[in-house]
Amino acid sequence: MSVVSYFRLVRAGWVLAREGAFAVLPIESLPPSMRAGIALARLVERPSVRRTGRVDRLNAALNKLGPTYVKFGQTLATRPDIVGPEAAEDLSGLQDRMPPFDPALVPGMLDEALGTKAAQLVDISPPIAAASIAQVHRARLRLPGQPPRTVAVKLLRPGVKARFRSDVDSFYAGARLAETFVRSFRRLRPTDIVRTLDHSSRLELDLRLEAAAISEMAENIRNDTGFVIPQVHWDQVAETVLTTSWVDGIPIRDHAALDAAGIDRKALAAKVLQSFLRHAIRDGFFHADMHPGNLFADRVTGDVIAVDFGIMGRINKRERRFLADILYGFITRDYALVAQRHFDIGYVPPDQSVDDFMLAIRSIGEPLHGRTAADISMARVLGQLFTITDLFQMQTRPELVLLQKSMVLVEGVARSLDPELDIWTVAEPVVGDWLRREEGPVGRFEDLSGHLKRFSDAAGRVPTLLVQAELLMAEHRALMRRPQDATLRHAILAVLVVAIVVLVIGGIKLVSL
Known part of the structure; x- marks a missing residue:
């Protein structure tokens, strides 16, 4: 890790502290160690922030620091219940109202990325929306023999990959410092979290992968109602350019x-x-950047229209079952189920008490039941969660970071639309239906089909394993016919026996899966 990465980290901390970033955090809900650090950081706040309490330049500060800091600000903008309405309003500009890059660069960028296909995009508008990664233009797509279509053309910002790389390198530096000097942070696995976010950002910076994500989600939701996404025009897609149908x-x-x-x-x-829960639990593939700048409402049907599929989350069947059980446990007040699932998936170390953890979960869940979103203090809930994670030495699951971040985003968006939202009542039809299906004949049949397919695949590998074992035995016999030292022969024989045993056991395991 270069010295520059540490310098960037220190500079980011200074800028954030100076502009009052730590003033928006619910300090009363945080553990004592974090409160002390925040109090120290706030000593360098601008006098106007300390005097008025207004944080009005955080938007500009995050934009100045880099695209990954902007992503963090976009999440905070959805939580006025945590950071306050004024800070949330200021940060909302990070979602799609950032300064655009020079429109004069657009024709050359299209020509370089699309070659001759660029000529089919005409009447390109000034930027309609500009965010940290890219900006969007309206255009007309003229294809031979077809009427012109209105399309959305998304272009990566020039130099954004280098900025992302610099940001991520500084995050790695910060994570390693935390793991080295603050032992309590090790259980949070900050380096693994940064690695997960690093992978996600690399995918986001290739718009061909975003096009593929739109295509996969379109297949998943083809029979759904209430959630609409654009269509991809593949001939006008490249690493730095994405063209889709225009959604209004x-x-x-x-x-x-x-x-x-x-x-x-x-x-x-x-x-x-x-929609989010359906995609996550049913499909295991979900939009992981559902901030308000990426969501629209259809004027006629009232359906949700989503754009910007650069960050997608994927969870496997076990993790989907974990999410469904956790939500259903809270819905039905089955706190024993919620507690046990946290142990099953490894969030809580096995040396902790399941019964004690169940009581801690109950202390969170009971005050939430029968309350609307407006009656729930998320700052207080988060503070309680901080305390519980520390008390039970809970481990971070990096593969679930995108899911957790997305749930915070989605809950914040839904809460802003309906302050009286009862999360459990709204979630039950999706979660309950999926669990009932999984436990019913259809789910059991699908599980059986999956087991049979794995058995068939494993059985197909057995002949190969047997051939490999025969080759090893033939080599052994050839070596044994040569005059060699007895000790060497015995060593070779032992190695061959171990190799054959490993192959056979491996074949048996494959068949049994």
């Missing part, structure tokens, strides 16, 4: 426009939350 809707954060169009915000909030 009301920005989901524009509550006045939603009300004027007669859109039921309560129903819209339910669609946002239920």
Whole structure:
């Protein structure tokens, strides 16, 4: 790790502290060690922040620091219940109202990326939306023998890959410092978390992969209602360019426009939350950047329209079952189930008490039941979660970081649309239906089909394993016919026996899976 990475980290800390970033955190809900660190950082705040309490330049500071800091600010913007309404409003500009790059660069960028196909994109507008990674233009797509189509053209910002790399390197530096000097942070596995975010950012910076993500999600939701995504125009896709159908809707954060169009915000909030849960639990593939700048409402149907699929989350069947069981446990107040699943997946070390952890979970869940979103202090809930994770030495699961971050985003968006949202009531149809299906005949049949397929694949590998064993025996016999030292022969024989045993056991295990 270069010295420059540490310098960037120190500079970022200084800028954030100076502009009052730590002032928006719910310090009363944090552990004592974190409170002390934040109090120290706040000593360098600008006098105007300390005097008025207003944090009005954090947007500009995060933009100045780099795209990964902007991503963090986008998440905070969805949580006025945590950072305060004024800070959330300031940060909302990070979602799609950032300064665009020079529009004069666009024709050359298209020509370089698409070659002759670039000529089919005409009437390119000034930037419609600009975020940390890319900006979007409206254009007309003219294909031979077809009427012109209105499309959205997304272009990566020049130099954004280098900025991302610098940001991530500084995060690695910070994670390693934390693991080295703060022992309590080790259980949080900060380096593994950064590695997960690093992988996600690398995928986000190749728009061909975003096009593929849109295609996969389109297949998953083809029979769904209430959630709409654009279509990809593959001939106008490259690493730095993504062209999709144009979707027209009301920005989901524009509550006045939603009300004027007669859109039921309560129903819209339910669609946002239920769609996310359906994608995560049913499909294991979900939009992991559902901030308000990426969500719109259809003026006619009131459906959710989602854009920007650069960050996608994927979880396997075991993790999907974990999520469903946790949510269903809270919905039904089955705190024993919630506690046990945390042990099963490795969040809580096995040397902790399941019964004690169940009591801790109950202390969180009971106050939430029967309450609307407006009645719940998420700052207080987060503070309680901090305490519990420390008390039970809970381990971070890096592969679930995107899921957790997305749930914070989605819950914040739904809460802003409907302050009276009852999360458990809205979630139950999706979670309950999926669990009932999994436990029913259809789910059992699908599990059996999966086992049979794995058995068939494993059985197909057995002949290869037997051939490899025969070759090893033939080599052994050839060596044994040569005059060699007896000790060497015995060593060779032992190695061959071990190799054959490993091959056979491996074959047996494959067949039994």
